Structure formats: C-alpha cells, structure tokens
Amino acid sequence: MLKNIGLVWLKDDFRIQKNLALIEASQNHDQVIAFFLYKNKKFQNQEAQKWWVCQSLKEFRSKLSKFNIMLEVVETDSYKSFFEKLFVKKNFSLYWNKTYEPKYIEFDDFLLKNLKINKIKFKVFKGNILNEFNEVKKNDGTPFKVFTPFWRSAEKFYLEKIPFKQKSITKCKKKISYFKKTINEKDICPKKNWFKKFEKIWVPSEEIALKELKNFIKEGLENYSEARNFPNINGTSKLSPFIKHGQIHVETIWEECSAIKKNGATKFLAEIGWREFNHSLINYFPHMLNKNYSKKFDKFPWQKNSKFLSAWKKGMTGYPIVDAGMRELYSTGWMHNRVRMIVGSFLVKHLLINWKEGEKHFRNCLLDFNEANNVSGWQWVAGCGADAAPYFRIFNPILQGEKFDKEGNYVKKWVPELKSVPKNFLHKPWELKNENILKLGVDYPSPIVNHEQARLKALAAFKKI
Numbered sequence: 178m179l180k181n182i183g184l185v186w187l188k189d190d191f192r193i194q195k196n197l198a199l200i201e202a203s204q205n206h207d208q209v210i211a212f213f214l215y216k217n218k219k220f221q222n223q224e225a226q227k228w229w230v231c232q233s234l235k236e237f238r239s240k241l242s243k244f245n246i247m248l249e250v251v252e253t254d255s256y257k258s259f260f261e262k263l264f265v266k267k268n269f270s271l272y273w274n275k276t277y278e279p280k281y282i283e284f285d286d287f288l289l290k291n292l293k294i295n296k297i298k299f300k301v302f303k304g305n306i307l308n309e310f311n312e313v314k315k316n317d318g319t320p321f322k323v324f325t326p327f328w329r330s331a332e333k334f335y336l337e338k339i340p341f342k343q344k345s346i347t348k349c350k351k352k353i354s355y356f357k358k359t360i361n362e363k364d365i366c367p368k369k370n371w372f373k374k375f376e377k378i379w380v381p382s383e384e385i386a387l388k389e390l391k392n393f394i395k396e397g398l399e400n401y402s403e404a405r406n407f408p409n410i411n412g413t414s415k416l417s418p419f420i421k422h423g424q425i426h427v428e429t430i431w432e433e434c435s436a437i438k439k440n441g442a443t444k445f446l447a448e449i450g451w452r453e454f455n456h457s458l459i460n461y462f463p464h465m466l467n468k469n470y471s472k473k474f475d476k477f478p479w480q481k482n483s484k485f486l487s488a489w490k491k492g493m494t495g496y497p498i499v500d501a502g503m504r505e506l507y508s509t510g511w512m513h514n515r516v517r518m519i520v521g522s523f524l525v526k527h528l529l530i531n532w533k534e535g536e537k538h539f540r541n542c543l544l545d546f547n548e549a550n551n552v553s554g555w556q557w558v559a560g561c562g563a564d565a566a567p568y569f570r571i572f573n574p575i576l577q578g579e580k581f582d583k584e585g586n587y588v589k590k591w592v593p594e595l596k597s598v599p600k601n602f603l604h605k606p607w608e609l610k611n612e613n614i615l616k617l618g619v620d621y622p623s624p625i626v627n628h629e630q631a632r633l634k635a636l637a638a639f640k641k642i
C-alpha cells in the first residue's frame with residue numbers, strides 16, 4: 178500500500194468494470210479520490226452531452242461512495258493550469274485511462290513529462306478501446322486507410338492479447354475529500370428544458386448499459402445484419418451513448434458477443450470495429466477533425482444557405498424521412514444510423530451545405546457524440562473521408578424511405594402531421610393532391626428542393642473538383 182492519496186482523473190470512464198485506473202488506485206491506496214474536470218468551453222457546443230454527464234456524475238458518485246471513494250467535480254478553464262497547480266502539492270499519485278482524441282493524446286505527453294519532472298508517481302491505462310490506436314498498422318508500418326483490412330488485422334491482434342486477467346475494485350479504508358473548490362453537477366446541466374424528454378428514455382448508468390447489452394444479445398443480435406437498417410424497429414443496440422461515456426467497455430461487448438455463434442454477432446462486432454477504425458483515423462490524420470480528409474474536396478463549391486440549414490435542423494425540409502430523423506435527434510438525443518446517413522446525404526448533396534455544419538449540429542444534439550465517429554461519419558457521407566461513400570452515390574430520400582420505412586411507421590411517429598396520409602404517399606406527400614387529408618405548405622412543408630434537380634446540381638458541383 179502506498180502512503181499517499183490516489184487521485185483518479187475521470188473522463189469518459191463512468192464504470193467500475195474494466196476501469197483500470199480506478200481499480201489500480203483502489204488497490205494501491207487507502208484513500209482515493211476520483212475527479213472530473215468540467216471545462217465549460219469544451220461543452221459549449223455539446224448541449225445534449227451536458228445532460229448525460231450531469232446524470233452520470235450523480236449516479237457514479239453514489240456508486241463510488243460504496244467503495245469509500247469520493248467523486249469531486251472541479252471547474253477549470255485550462256487542464257494545463259489545473260495540473261500545474263496540482264503538481265505543487267505532491268502528496269498524491271495520479272491515475273487515468275487514455276482518451277483517444279489527438280488533443281488528449283497530446284495532453285498525456287504534457288502530463289507524463291511534468292509528472293516525471295515533479296517526481297510524482299503515476300499510471301496511465303488503455304481507455305475504452307480494444308486496441309491502442311497505434312498498435313494496428315500495415316506490414317510496412319503505415320496506418321490503414323481502408324476498413325476491411327484494418328479490421329481483419331485489428332481482430333487478429335486483439336485475439337492474440339486475450340484472455341486478460343480480470344481485476345476488481347477494492348473498498349478503500351477512508352472516504353475523504355481533496356479539492357477545496359468543487360462544483361455541483363447540477364451546474365453542468367443545460368439551462369434549456371428540452372432535455373426533460375431524455376429523462377423518459379435514457380438512464381445513464383453502468384447497470385443499465387450491461388442490461389441493455391444482455392437484452393440486445395437475447396432479442397436483437399441474431400437478426401442484427403438485416404434489422405439494423407430499419408429505423409422503426411429496435412434493430413440496433415442503442416448502446417452508443419453508454420459507450421461514449423464509458424458506462425460500458427468495448428471489451429465487455431466483445432467478450433459477451435464473440436462467444437455467441439449467432440449470425441449477427443460478426444456484423445455487430447464489425448460496427449465496434451468501425452469505431453476503432455475511426456479512432457485510428459483521427460489520430461493518424463488529425464487534420465480531418467476540421468478539414469476534409471481528402472484534400473481535393475477543399476475546392477468543393479459548398480453553398481451557404483441559412484434558410485435551408487434551418488429547415489434541415491428543424492425537420493421541415495418536406496422530405497418525410499429526413500424530417501423524421503432530425504426530429505428524432507432533437508427529441509431523443511439519438512438517431513438511427515440509416516437515417517443519419519440519409520439526413521447527412523441530404524444536407525451535403527441535396528442542399529450542397531458543407532458537412533461541417535451537419536457535424537456541428539450533431540455534436541450539439543447527440544448524446545453519443547464523439548469526435549472520431551462524428552467527423553468520420555460526416556466525411557463518409559460527404560465522400561471526402563477515408564474509405565467513404567463515393568460522392569456521386571446520392572441517396573434518394575423517397576426510395577430510402579420506401580425501402581427502409583415501408584409501412585411509414587417511423588415517419589408517422591416523428592412527423593405526426595402525416596399520420597392520415599396513405600402509405601403509398603407517405604414518403605412523397607406532395608403527390609397526394611388531396612387537401613382534405615393534407616394541405617401541403619400549410620400542414621406540412623412543400624419540399625425545399627426538387628430531388629431530381631438537386632441530384633443533377635450535386636453531380637455538376639462534384640464534376641468541378
């Protein structure tokens with residue numbers, strides 16, 4: 178046992194299981210404090226996530242309390258100045274799990290250097306990922322840019338590492354507080370009340386994440402490969418916000434699923450693989466966080482149109498499947514993957530608006546927002562990412578709706594103005610021409626662009642680059 182205090186820097190790690198930093202600190206010290214640094218600037222454009230973090234802090238504090246570990250929230254403008262002040266104290270050892278975003282990886286370098294200079298003991302652990310992003314490389318040492326070979330190699334590499342020795346958290350001797358100035362998590366919660374709806378849908382906790390995984394394995398895994406395309410059914414796990422905030426470790430998902438010989442398991446784990454791939458991409462090619470991965474798109478003639486952008490955000494484009502998706506996002510903080518692709522394609526191809534606008538809006542509204550998946554998802558849709566959908570493949574929102582929401586139940590749920598519209602007109606209500614059922618332009622908007630004309634315009638724009 179070490180005599181000093183164990184401090185655990187908690188980021189996206191709201192779990193006990195496989196929380197290596199927390200487990201190790203609890204085994205090495207009689208007194209452990211977990212602390213969360215709240216940087217207002219970081220959350221400025223991530224309103225939905227503030228709600229999830231606020232709930233998670235509250236839930237996790239009471240859980241840690243059973244192990245005599247205090248969870249403290251400290252507000253800071255700068256991680257650097259926070260740690261510089263902390264280093265002066267020297268009465269602690271520092272533990273943390275890695276976060277795979279370039280700015281955090283860079284900050285780890287700062288921490289490592291200064292902890293050594295100040296002779297402070299520390300331990301840093303693998304975060305919520307199967308492989309460290311730089312462990313999976315091509316034979317020539319360069320990073321993968323295409324998913325399939327990446328995942329083949331990543332899976333093999335991961336399999337060679339397991340089984341791991343499981344460790345568990347130890348109850349500490351004494352619960353103490355450490356930081357003089359702390360804040361209440363309530364101060365983090367968004368001021369606008371729209372998130373009240375989230376409370377009816379989500380319970381941010383480790384237990385719920387594990388329960389959801391078990392339910393999904395029982396009910397959804399077998400048919401996942403097909404069912405994952407249909408937004409009106411529970412065909413996917415909805416684990417993404419839990420994964421993002423670390424309520425479940427992807428290794429746990431792997432362990433629970435890889436042993437199961439159901440058809441969907443391979444496909445499901447490959448989606449976890451896309452998450453690994455995206456984390457690898459943003460770390461090897463960090464320019465893609467705010468620029469096009471593919472430089473030729475730098476010359477793309479994007480258009481600025483605040484009217485179109487606002488109609489898209491509000492779910493008022495006149496294309497039912499697009500509007501349903503955007504309203505699902507606003508109401509629940511989540512959107513089905515198929516629909517993310519449809520609404521994304523509509524923004525960048527039908528409206529010719531830069532993918533960065535979409536990325537920004539998703540960042541603000543998604544409970545599962547993470548830089549790697551969001552930026553890569555948007556660049557995949559726009560055609561400018563690594564291993565992306567080709568730009569010239571333009572989703573037809575009418576056909577997508579008819580194929581993946583055949584009965585129109587998804588659209589009727591989120592766009593109730595259309596609930597009396599007969600099935601064969603649900604994805605193209607402008608063809609109905611029956612004002613007794615729907616007054617187009619009054620009850621529901623006319624399409625803001627004509628699909629065929631927009632498609633040709635997008636192809637012409639693409640030709641320019």
Ligand SMILES: Cc1cc2nc3c(=O)[nH]c(=O)nc-3n(C[C@H](O)[C@H](O)[C@H](O)COP(=O)(O)OP(=O)(O)OC[C@H]3O[C@@H](n4cnc5c(N)ncnc54)[C@H](O)[C@@H]3O)c2cc1C
Nearest residue numbers: 413414415416417448449451452514545546547550551554
């Ligand atoms: C434009 C766009 C933006 C996106 N932004 C995000 C984001 O900010 N955060 C996020 O987690 N995902 C993002 N995705 C990926 C995907 O839509 C979500 O991960 C998925 O819809 C989450 O639902 P689920 O948990 O039910 O997924 P499931 O189908 O149950 O998949 C299980 C897990 O695998 C991972 N996963 C699934 N699909 C993908 C994918 N296409 N790419 C990477 N990982 C995947 C997620 O961690 C997910 O929770 C985005 C996709 C697009 C097209």
